Amino acid sequence: MGLIQPLAKVDEQQRYIVPALNFYLLPQLELNLGVGIGLTRASNGIFLKSIVGWTF
Structure with missing residues (x-):
């Protein structure tokens, strides 16, 4: 923990959009893929x- 700092300027902040798809390849196996911008x-x-992802 530390001191609360003021927020960075808007042009120094990082913002992303990441549309993604889920593929269920086996009953236990899931693959999630996306392209971020x-x-x-x-x-x-x-x-x-x-x-x-693997479900046990």
């Missing part, structure tokens, strides 16, 4: 994200 100058431009 940065909305501010401080954000990464375009990136890929994925999550692999």
